[in-house]
Amino acid sequence: MAINVRNITKSFRNEEMERLSILRNISFQIENQEFVSFVGPSGCGKSTLLRIIAGFLKADEGAVEIDGKEIEGPGKDRLMVFQDYVLFPWKSVWNNIALGLKLGKNDKEYVKSRVAWAIDMVGLNGFEKSYPHQLSGGMKQRVAIARALVMEPKILLMDEPFGALDSFTRMRLQDELVRMCDKKEFTTCLVTHDCEEAVYLSDRILVFTDSPAQIRDVVCVDLPRPRKRTDPRFIQLKDEVQELVMETWKNEKERLS
Amino acid sequence: MKGKIKPFLQGCLAIAALVGLWALASKTGIFGKMDPEDAELLLPMPQVVCEEFWELLKSGYLLSNIWVSMKRVLVGFGIAVLIGLPLGIFMGMSVTVRNFIYPLVRFFSPIPGVAWVPLAILWFGLGDRAAIFIIVMGSLSPIIINSLQGVLNVDRSLYDALHMMEANGWQVVYHCIVPSIVPYVISGFRLGLGFAWRVVIAAEMVGVPKGLGYVLSVGRNTANTSVTIITIISLGIIMMLMEEVLFRVLENRTSKWKQWE
Numbered sequence: 225m226a227i228n229v230r231n232i233t234k235s236f237r238n239e240e241m242e243r244l245s246i247l248r249n250i251s252f253q254i255e256n257q258e259f260v261s262f263v264g265p266s267g268c269g270k271s272t273l274l275r276i277i278a279g280f281l282k283a284d285e286g287a288v289e290i291d292g293k294e295i296e297g298p299g300k301d302r303l304m305v306f307q308d309y310v311l312f313p314w315k316s317v318w319n320n321i322a323l324g325l326k327l328g329k330n331d332k333e334y335v336k337s338r339v340a341w342a343i344d345m346v347g348l349n350g351f352e353k354s355y356p357h358q359l360s361g362g363m364k365q366r367v368a369i370a371r372a373l374v375m376e377p378k379i380l381l382m383d384e385p386f387g388a389l390d391s392f393t394r395m396r397l398q399d400e401l402v403r404m405c406d407k408k409e410f411t412t413c414l415v416t417h418d419c420e421e422a423v424y425l426s427d428r429i430l431v432f433t434d435s436p437a438q439i440r441d442v443v444c445v446d447l448p449r450p451r452k453r454t455d456p457r458f459i460q461l462k463d464e465v466q467e468l469v470m471e472t473w474k475n476e477k478e479r480l481s
Numbered sequence: 482m483k484g485k486i487k488p489f490l491q492g493c494l495a496i497a498a499l500v501g502l503w504a505l506a507s508k509t510g511i512f513g514k515m516d517p518e519d520a521e522l523l524l525p526m527p528q529v530v531c532e533e534f535w536e537l538l539k540s541g542y543l544l545s546n547i548w549v550s551m552k553r554v555l556v557g558f559g560i561a562v563l564i565g566l567p568l569g570i571f572m573g574m575s576v577t578v579r580n581f582i583y584p585l586v587r588f589f590s591p592i593p594g595v596a597w598v599p600l601a602i603l604w605f606g607l608g609d610r611a612a613i614f615i616i617v618m619g620s621l622s623p624i625i626i627n628s629l630q631g632v633l634n635v636d637r638s639l640y641d642a643l644h645m646m647e648a649n650g651w652q653v654v655y656h657c658i659v660p661s662i663v664p665y666v667i668s669g670f671r672l673g674l675g676f677a678w679r680v681v682i683a684a685e686m687v688g689v690p691k692g693l694g695y696v697l698s699v700g701r702n703t704a705n706t707s708v709t710i711i712t713i714i715s716l717g718i719i720m721m722l723m724e725e726v727l728f729r730v731l732e733n734r735t736s737k738w739k740q741w742e
Binding site: 299303310324 | 636639641642643646648656
């Protein structure tokens with residue numbers, strides 16, 4: 225499904241009740257089945273933007289449209305994969321993954337076959353009866369991804385999903401994500417701090433300025449998949465994105481001094 | 482298994498030491514402070530108390546009174562749970578409900594359960610109903626407050642996860658709130674049940690007939706020290722057994738995932 229973000233503005237109140245502008249008049253479109261990353265300095269508001277698209281937060285102004293229809297709240301067409309997994313500690317892996325289908329009152333046999341498919345997809349066979357606290361961070365995130373995929377979302381929203389993982393686990397999960405997205409079943413928005421990750425996964429990268437966030441630049445990644453991290457063009461694109469992010473930091477410093 | 486035997490033996494040793502000290506105090510007239518014959522009256526020897534214990538058990542007097550108190554506690558505590566648990570959950574879920582009820586809870590919770598005895602006897606007469614009313618009043622607030630605290634401490638991102646899966650209100654309660662608050666509710670129940678016993682003993686001592694507190698006050702009025710000591714020992718045993726039966730079961734059920742805390 226295509227996402228149309230129209231003139232989104234959002235501010236929060238801090239403890240002294242001052243208004244802090246987080247997002248200012250942001251507009252962009254994401255095409256059906258496109259993979260788009262949001263990159264920018266930490267605290268710039270890209271996660272806030274993702275939460276607005278998910279429907280967890282309401283924008284002060286502007287709207288988010290999915291295939292031309294304005295969203296009114298969270299929905300199972302747009303599923304989020306959180307950085308800190310957000311699994312249910314009292315549910316086994318199987319039950320965590322099956323939860324969404326069970327809530328929708330699906331037929332038991334259907335739930336069983338879908339969950340088996342999802343567990344297979346993320347490679348968690350044999351861990352169905354484990355509880356989240358028994359799993360490593362990477363495996364917890366696999367559960368969270370399976371929990372989303374099992375419901376066949378049209379849009380997958382990922383908020384720094386691999387940020388808390390070690391670099392080997394991160395690379396493996398990135399590869400698996402590429403494989404899953406390759407089937408062209410959903411549109412993906414990824415918030416990340418990792419420029420290499422953004423270039424490795426995305427079709428397009430939106431680079432945000434520091435808060436109030438605005439779109440600084442858009443980088444199109446025109447490399448065929450699977451991509452090689454050592455490819456000169458890959459490194460060039462990564463440096464370009466990095467440079468853009470660092471520049472927004474520099475501007476910030478100049479503004480402060 | 483070895484790891485369990487050692488603490489058990491140490492516990493037994495502590496009890497044996499206490500009984501030894503008790504026997505010594507009784508024998509020496511509270512360490513020479515009084516005539517040993519008077520001491521027999523104030524603090525009878527352990528074996529005398531044991532014999533009396535056995536007599537009371539055999540006659541059924543002790544057990545029937547324990548049963549009377551136990552029934553009052555269980556019914557009163559059960560009613561307190563039926564009122565307090567849903568109320569605490571609703572207060573946690575709705576700010577409006579919380580704003581209405583919380584001042585009342587804060588007002589009533591510091592009032593000791595025994596303070597309700599005169600009113601309870603006036604309203605319900607001398608009997609089970611008065612005792613049950615007092616127990617409900619005495620054990621309600623820890624149950625409400627702990628359930629409320631549990632709901633307020635639910636991981637908010639779990640709500641997000643459920644909302645994006647389009648869960649309805651009841652599903653949020655069932656899949657998220659109820660399992661989250663179990664540890665809080667257990668400690669609320671513990672406190673509530675403790676209060677319930679304290680209150681029922683006090684109420685039975687000051688007026689409500691029959692029950693363990695009544696046995697205690699009869700023991701006092703007839704200067705029968707053995708009976709009062711026996712009552713105290715029985716109470717200790719009952720509390721320990723209740724703890725094992727009620728809470729061990731609940732905690733075992735949640736131990737599978739509890740390590741996450």
